[in-house]
Amino acid sequence: MRRRGGDEDAGGGPVTAPRPTINLPVLVLNASMEPLSIVPTRRAVVLTLTEKAEVVHEDGRWLRSESLRLRAPTVVRLQRQVRVPVRRRAGLSRRAVLLRDGQRCQYCGGAAEDVDHVIPRSRGGPHAWENVVAACRRCNSRKQDRTPREAGLRLARRPGAPPPAFWLLARVGELDDAWRGYLTPYLGVRWAPVLDLLPVIHRR
Numbered sequence: 001m002r003r004r005g006g007d008e009d010a011g012g013g014p015v016t017a018p019r020p021t022i023n024l025p026v027l028v029l030n031a032s033m034e035p036l037s038i039v040p041t042r043r044a045v046v047l048t049l050t051e052k053a054e055v056v057h058e059d060g061r062w063l064r065s066e067s068l069r070l071r072a073p074t075v076v077r078l079q080r081q082v083r084v085p086v087r088r089r090a091g092l093s094r095r096a097v098l099l100r101d102g103q104r105c106q107y108c109g110g111a112a113e114d115v116d117h118v119i120p121r122s123r124g125g126p127h128a129w130e131n132v133v134a135a136c137r138r139c140n141s142r143k144q145d146r147t148p149r150e151a152g153l154r155l156a157r158r159p160g161a162p163p164p165a166f167w168l169l170a171r172v173g174e175l176d177d178a179w180r181g182y183l184t185p186y187l188g189v190r191w192a193p194v195l196d197l198l199p200v201i202h203r204r
């Protein structure tokens, strides 16, 4: 199947298969413009129809029902600021760790498929951003229940927790190109490259 030119020009990762518009993810911004969550289109439409949110970006597609015809949003903004816990931590998952580390083994720089606890859990290492890294199978099996020093391995960089905007992306696992401008300021230079690793949402 041939992809349309627009998808190839989008500049992101691979393109996801088309799905019904009503199920596609929409980025929700706080009133302050800070990325807050990602919800299905149907939820975003309810937020706008009840005037809890305003449409910030739409891509020209229409949603139709018997009683309604409106443009599908891709980004909405809450009318009133929602308080976010000061230190909301990004959810730690295999996918999120692989994204954080650019899908590169943090010991040898090769393609990573696994995650590794730097200080093994059997040795009291926590399941936390600061102690989990992407790793290839080879390094993982070489390391076993040892510390990097014991196994003769060296970390490329000290692992740490990414910002909340990263967590939103890791949870959804895909990107709408319209979101880039709203996410980049909250990802910062270090984390923005993750945008190029995510599959781009194919909107019909």
Ligand SMILES: [Zn+2]
Residues within 6 Å of the ligand: 105, 106, 107, 108, 109, 110, 135, 136, 137, 138, 139, 140
């Ligand atoms: Zn490796």
